[in-house]
Amino acid sequence: MASIAASRIAALNRLRCNIFQTSYNPESIRTGAKYLRARLKGPSLINYYPQEINMSTFIKGFPDEGLVDLDEEQRLQDIIDKKKRGKGTPRKARTPQESRRNKKRR
Known part of the structure; x- marks a missing residue:
């Protein structure tokens, strides 16, 4: 079997990344894509803690x-x-x- 040239494999990877809209990273440099793809934690935290109701917001909600x-x-x-x-x-x-600034003596 003949081995495939590295340049052809790199060209194939570049084309594959272009077709599937992924980032082409032949040097394997850290990009932070793992963290950017991760699900956001903010909405989950907001839903976890109950909404705080205090008297001032309750009174403003029912002014009559x-x-x-x-x-x-x-x-x-x-x-x-x-x-x-x-x-x-x-x-x-x-x-x-x-x-007061003008009242001070210089």
């Missing part, structure tokens, strides 16, 4: 029921109390003259 989120009400009351004591967030400068 008149439900009150006590944690949000407490947060808003704390903000009001801080503003009364002068501990609230600073006002945003509307003009360059109001900015």
